[in-house]
Amino acid sequence: MQNNSQLKGYLRKDGRKGIRNVIVVAYLVECAHHVAREISSHFRGQQVHLIGFPGCYPNAYADRMMNALCTHPNVGGALLVSLGCESFNRNRLLENVAASGRPAHLVGIQQKGGTRKAIAEGIAWVEEAMQTIANVEVVNLQxxxxxxxxxxxxxxxxxxxxxxxxxxxxxxxxxxxxxxxxxxxxxxxxxxxxxxxxxxxxxxxxxxxxxxxxxxxxxxxxxxxxxxxxxxxxxxxxxxxxxxxxxxxxxxxxxxxxxxxxxxxxxxxxxxxxxxxxxxxxxxxxxxxxxxxxxxxxxxxxxxxxxxxxxxxxxxxxxxxxxxxxxxxxxxxxxxxxxxxxxxxxxxxxxxxxxxxxxxxxxxxxxxxxxxxxxxxxLGHQEFILTYKTFDPIGPGCLPV
CATH class of the missing domain: 3.40.50 (Rossmann fold)
Known part of the structure; x- marks a missing residue:
């Protein structure tokens, strides 16, 4: 059994500790999937992971999930890839990730001028962000x-x-x-x-x-x-x-x-x-x-x-x-x-x-x-899928007092 005192974690602003220090490239609609995939593929074998929500219509569950995933303790930073006309609240997600102390950036494909320009901007940002997160404080993990x-x-x-x-x-x-x-x-x-x-x-x-x-x-x-x-x-x-x-x-x-x-x-x-x-x-x-x-x-x-x-x-x-x-x-x-x-x-x-x-x-x-x-x-497995669902908040009896 490994000695707990030898375990190290990446300390996040909210006090949680990650066991990995990943950059996520997150597409916010299926139309942005290819651009996001091309950006993440440029860093094959490195800690850059592709995630995303394919839907164009808004969904509270998907919004909550993407906010939680982009600020997960194993995530060091997030690149958001938007087509530009989808319903996803991209600016709020960007603000939330930035407020969590992580480097965050939004690439708008339409605003940037198309596929090639968006890919180039995304790759350049990820390269810079990887250098930034290399300096995240490492602390003891129990x-x-x-x-x-x-x-x-x-x-x-x-x-x-x-x-x-x-x-x-x-x-x-x-x-x-x-x-x-x-x-x-x-x-x-x-x-x-x-x-x-x-x-x-x-x-x-x-x-x-x-x-x-x-x-x-x-x-x-x-x-x-x-x-x-x-x-x-x-x-x-x-x-x-x-x-x-x-x-x-x-x-x-x-x-x-x-x-x-x-x-x-x-x-x-x-x-x-x-x-x-x-x-x-x-x-x-x-x-x-x-x-x-x-x-x-x-x-x-x-x-x-x-x-x-x-x-x-x-x-x-x-x-x-x-x-x-x-x-x-x-x-x-x-x-x-x-x-x-x-x-x-x-x-x-x-x-x-x-x-x-x-x-x-x-x-x-x-x-x-x-x-x-x-x-x-x-083996390089990084499967990811997120679809539409709907949930009510949990009741007061669901969590320990």
Whole structure:
């Protein structure tokens, strides 16, 4: 286990500490995507990441997400790329990033005179900003400074008996060390609301947890499709309840301190459930169109890194926050080990216990916080997706007093 006193973080103006020092190139409408991609591609292999919102029509959720992402503790500065006629409030985003103490700049493609001129301006600014953020103050980082999220993707019959409960063990250790752990998602807790709500630290939170799962069940019923893919069935899962039990294991055994929605940052150490299912009647389609959509939402809530469990073999990484890939199936690990950080499948052959793998995950959390690259980082994965959603604010009983 790495000595906490050896961990270093990038200190931000709001007191949070980052484990990476990334420049984000953020497009504010799909029409600006190509220009932003050309700018970020110029810095391939460096800490310059492409993110963005493709929609032209305004959306409060997307606005909140982009503001949270551009001021994430792992982000050192932000270049905003605008076409010029989209509805996104680009000037407010620019002001917010600048007010956070980060270098920020807006490139307007129409105003600048087109693609080539906008790309040239963007590249020149990023080169200058990279020199600026190299001087960000580096301070001691403790486990208690960390927020760690977890998602599962490409699950199979091994996920719920190896990788997911091993993450639960790591989460228990993280919470015991006053860190913050976030698990998802209410759409994969259907059938477990009674059990899960018993772990809430207050009766009010218990009721909020139960209602969030009931909302998810209603939403999916209206959509006519649940969080269950053909690959799950091919991998040996039979029902959403079975998948839910496996997904639930990622939460470990700690008391549940709160329920948050995308962009909410937990206010105290503990374990939190993230509700990713939109409020109200379905208006924008399925709530989790890909695993990366949930990864982005956890990053917007402050996650420094993501623990990603998979049995089938997902390879995705992420912009802004490192992804630690934990493989549930030993056959998948053998076939795809270049993409996998931890082999949890060895539990099946009694080569390791759940505690052993849980400790291995927790040790890797510290190593990644200390700068060690994950497999997805080394391979250059920077997937990112942000779409339309709508959420009501969380209730007063959702967070610890």
């Amino acid at each position: 486990v208690s400074d960390l927020i760690v999220g977890t998602v599962c993707g490409g699950s199979d019959a091994t996920s719920g008996i190896t990788a997911n409960p091993a993450v639960g063990k790591a989460f228990d250790t993280l919470v015991a060390n006053n860190g913050i752990a976030i698990f998802e998602e209410t759409g994969e807790m259907i059938g477990l609301e009674a059990i899960m709500s018993q772990r809430a630290i207050t009766p009010a939170l218990s009721e909020e947890l139960r209602k969030s799962v009931e909302k998810a069940a209603k939403y999916y019923t209206i959509m006519g499709h649940g969080s269950f893919a053909p690959g799950n069935a091919d991998g040996g899962l039979t029902t959403i309840e079975e998948k839910s039990m496996g997904a639930y294991c990622k939460s470990g055994n700690s008391p549940i301190s709160g329920l948050i929605k995308p962009g909410d940052i937990p206010n105290k150490p503990g374990l939190y459930l993230m509700d990713v299912v939109p409020d109200g009647e379905p208006r924008f389609g399925f709530p989790n169109i890909s695993d990366n959509a949930e990864i982005v939402e956890m990053i917007a809530s402050g996650s420094h890194m993501i623990l990603f469990t998979t049995g089938r073999g997902s390879v995705v990484g992420s912009a802004i926050a490192p992804v630690i890939k934990i493989c549930a199936n030993p056959e998948t690990y053998e076939r795809m080990q270049d993409d996998m950080d931890i082999d949890a499948g060895k539990i099946l052959f009694n080569k390791a216990s759940l505690d052993d793998v849980g400790n291995e995950i927790f040790t890797l959390i510290q190593a990644v916080a200390g700068g060690e690259k994950t497999c997805s980082e080394s």
